[in-house]
Amino acid sequence: MTTPADVRRRERDPELPGRLLTLERDALVPLLRSRQDADFALPVPACPGWTVRDALAHCGAVLTRLVEGRWEKGAGGPEHNARDIAERADWPVARIVDELERGLGEAGPAIAALDGRRDGVALGEWIHAGDVREAWGLPGAYAGPGQADALALLAWVTRTYRLVPVHADLDGYDEPLRLGDGTRAPGRYIGDAATLVRLYSGRPVGGAPYELAGVEEAELNIFGRRR
Structure with a gap:
């Protein structure tokens, strides 16, 4: 039996988003690198209209924007998401995964410095990782070490x-x-x-x-x- 980390705390833990992201990096990235390119063209039921590749491109783009300090109004919304995915349309899958791996590893400090305004991004990234597992019919969606x-x-x-x-x-x-x-x-x-x-x-x-x-x-x- 376990207890969710810090569930009794009402104050913000600035290290929590980064910790979640690095846990997911360590679990997800090896899985992504083990799959064939065709697997990334499969649809994501939780995100109608998106393939696995699209979901990962979105995730990497959002984290890159945070790491590079380029967050702007509307980021993470439908229009920005569509633009980010389109900008990566000709990237090989390996480059999509590289960007995501970098973002998962480096976004924590950027989020910690924003006084809680972007903590939800880390949660969204973790949820999208579950979406990918579900799209591939794998166990552990929305579970695992994080x-x-x-x-x-x-x-x-x-x-x-x-x-x-x-x-x-x-x-x-x-x-x-x-x-x-x-x-x-x-x-x-x-x-x-x-x-x-x-x-x-x-x-x-x-x-x-x-x-x-x-x-x-x-x-x-x-x-x-x-x-």
């Missing part, structure tokens, strides 16, 4: 966005995860951590069993709530 840190970051992001409060009793974790903020009575989630991540990121739950009371699924989705 899950505890991802849950702690999810708790922080939902408080920052002032989403409705939810107490989540997670399979395999000793203590409930407290998400969101506000004065209304908290909702209650009972189930596994990966399904919780799916709910908060607008991903299909795939028939996984869970209980949700006192809050609607539509109130949970963190995407589209950028600061």
Whole structure:
């Protein structure tokens, strides 16, 4: 039994986003380098219209913008995403993976310096890594060694966005995860951590069993709530 890192802390941990990104770099990049180019042309069900290659190009572009201090209004939105993917359309897959590996390793300090304004980017990158695993039919989507840190970051992001409060009793974790903020009575989630991540990121739950009371699924989705 384990506890999500820092779930009881209400103050920001500036090292958390970088820690999550480097954990995912170490898990994801070897997997990407082991696959054939054809695998990167497969569709990503969680991101309609995108291939695996598109999702990775988006992830690398966002991190590069942070590392190089080029964040601008609208970054991470649909228009910017489409432009970033188009700019990398003629890159070989290896170059897409190289950029992503660099970003996952170097973006942590840049995010830490931004007073929490871009902490959600690290969570989004980790979720997209889960999208890729799911597109390839692999186990461990929205799980793996970074899950505890991802849950702690999810708790922080939902408080920052002032989403409705939810107490989540997670399979395999000793203590409930407290998400969101506000004065209304908290909702209650009972189930596994990966399904919780799916709910908060607008991903299909795939028939996984869970209980949700006192809050609607539509109130949970963190995407589209950028600061």
